[in-house]
Amino acid sequence: MEIIYHILYDSGQSRNDSFSLEAGGGGSPAPEIKWIHNGKPIEETAVNLRRKVFPNRIVIERLLKGETRQLRCKATNSIGYVYEDVYLNVLALAPVIENAPDDTATVDGSAVNLTCEVFGLPKPRVKWIRDGLELTCGRYRVMDSGDLEIRDVTFTDAGVHC
Known part of the structure; x- marks a missing residue:
């Protein structure tokens, strides 16, 4: 048997x-x-x-x-x-974006927080990319949660996510 x-x-x-x-x-x-x-x-x-x-x-x-x-x-x-x-x-569980960023309106000079809720094990590392470059310094800060904080927003920060 x-x-x-x-x-x-x-x-x-x-x-x-x-x-x-x-x-x-x-x-x-x-x-x-x-x-x-x-x-x-x-x-x-x-x-x-x-x-x-x-x-x-x-x-x-x-x-x-x-x-x-x-x-x-x-x-x-x-x-x-x-x-x-x-x-x-x-x-381990494959990373998944559970809540992608919503369209957000703001005014020049203010700060904005774009939310990106992810799930996975180990905890996924979130990267924010614009024009092929990772946003990691200056006015941009990726929070531990995966959210992107943009300080001193300007018109050139406008864009479309996918």
């Missing part, structure tokens, strides 16, 4: 990434598959709407940064049993 895992990780560009663990293999007689989550039989664990359990597959949707889990698949038949452990540790 053996367990063969198929692990699928949907590494899309959003917080909707998912993890799928499928157990397959063989044995005679055909084994019964049991799932164990963080040391408990899956049916004894708390309900988790992000977790979908099927006879030979578990799917965890909308992974969270820093999320960790231990999953065990146990295959049992009249001859014996075999089990395998899989550890899920979400170390």
